[in-house]
Amino acid sequence: MPLKREMWSSVAMDAAAVVLAALDVWLVIPDKAPSYSLYLSALACLSLVFRRWLPFVVVLGTVPGFLTGWSQLAAMIALGMLATRKQMHWKVWAGATLVWACRFIQWPLSDFAELSWREHAIDAIYAVLVAGMPIAIGLLIGARAELAQRLGELAASRDRERKLRDDAVRAEERARLAREMHDVVSHDITLIAMQAGALTAAPGSANALETAQTIRTLSTRTLEELRSLVGVLRSGAHDDGPQPGIGELDQLVQGSEVPVQLSVDRVPEQLPAKVSAAAYRTVQECLTNVRKHAPGAAATVVVVGKEETLTVEVSNDRPRRPATPLPSGGHGLTGLAERARLLGGSFETEPTEDGGFRVRASYPVDP
Numbered sequence: 001m002p003l004k005r006e007m008w009s010s011v012a013m014d015a016a017a018v019v020l021a022a023l024d025v026w027l028v029i030p031d032k033a034p035s036y037s038l039y040l041s042a043l044a045c046l047s048l049v050f051r052r053w054l055p056f057v058v059v060l061g062t063v064p065g066f067l068t069g070w071s072q073l074a075a076m077i078a079l080g081m082l083a084t085r086k087q088m089h090w091k092v093w094a095g096a097t098l099v100w101a102c103r104f105i106q107w108p109l110s111d112f113a114e115l116s117w118r119e120h121a122i123d124a125i126y127a128v129l130v131a132g133m134p135i136a137i138g139l140l141i142g143a144r145a146e147l148a149q150r151l152g153e154l155a156a157s158r159d160r161e162r163k164l165r166d167d168a169v170r171a172e173e174r175a176r177l178a179r180e181m182h183d184v185v186s187h188d189i190t191l192i193a194m195q196a197g198a199l200t201a202a203p204g205s206a207n208a209l210e211t212a213q214t215i216r217t218l219s220t221r222t223l224e225e226l227r228s229l230v231g232v233l234r235s236g237a238h239d240d241g242p243q244p245g246i247g248e249l250d251q252l253v254q255g256s257e258v259p260v261q262l263s264v265d266r267v268p269e270q271l272p273a274k275v276s277a278a279a280y281r282t283v284q285e286c287l288t289n290v291r292k293h294a295p296g297a298a299a300t301v302v303v304v305g306k307e308e309t310l311t312v313e314v315s316n317d318r319p320r321r322p323a324t325p326l327p328s329g330g331h332g333l334t335g336l337a338e339r340a341r342l343l344g345g346s347f348e349t350e351p352t353e354d355g356g357f358r359v360r361a362s363y364p365v366d367p
Helices: 002-028 035-050 055-068 072-086 090-104 109-113 117-201 206-235 246-254 273-293 332-342
Strands: 260-265 299-306 309-316 346-351 357-364
Touching: 002 035, 002 072, 035 055, 035 072, 055 072, 055 090, 072 090, 072 117, 090 117, 246 260, 246 273, 246 299, 273 299, 273 309, 273 332, 273 357, 332 346, 332 357
Parallel strands: 260 299
Antiparallel strands: 299 309, 309 357, 346 357
């Protein structure tokens, strides 16, 4: 739309230039003017149509009409466009010399020879004004356009500097988070894994050994994911690194310690990695919440691809025994909602009629 408006504006300005030049000729032309002067003046006016593409040629085209006729305004308009486009180029000064000469020299030449030196001096002064004013206006317009371009480049440079500064601040913050996560969380999880390993080596009941082995496995897996996340934070990469996806849902369900009925249907073969990871994290967080807040409850996980959308629905029935209070920041579902929004999807949560809970997330699958 702006391009079309600019085109019509250029057409209107060209038409106005031709009309003004034609009026300038029509208002001053004498009754008994030679026919060749009329034709040359008309040619000078019509040549203004091409002043944007051939400014120097148009100036040359207006010279005969100005010298032998009355197309002074047409020559000034053409010279102004030439100065706007070429600025201090030699063509500008050549065009200015021709326009000055056309205003200084009187036609026919016999009349010019009969003028006194005073009249020649006055004509020379007026010729300087006629040739100088279009150049001054053209140079001013060109300088303004160049200044606007420089200001645009300066603004773009400032935006780049601001972006680099913001990236540096984010990189420093990511490095700080990486240090904190490595120094605190990684240390504690490593101690848990070591204690669980020592417990498995000690004599005890089968259930205790199995529980210790589970703790050790989960601690090791969490430590690996934490180290991967620390690496991503330190590198400042824009992606999240390698993440599990829908293909690992079976393994996730088997190790969740929750009775889960899993259904995966019509999942696209070319599924974006971020969508697959989001679906995995949704199921992972929901099963974690079931263990924490609804002990003994059964869960149902349904993953369906339909109409270029991947839908993940996780629901559970009411808890079978009282929940053990565990630390919770309440950020799990919030993070899932933010992830869905960033991918252009939706996220909904609601309690069910039987006292359970349902989570439904939808993600677009277009790459």
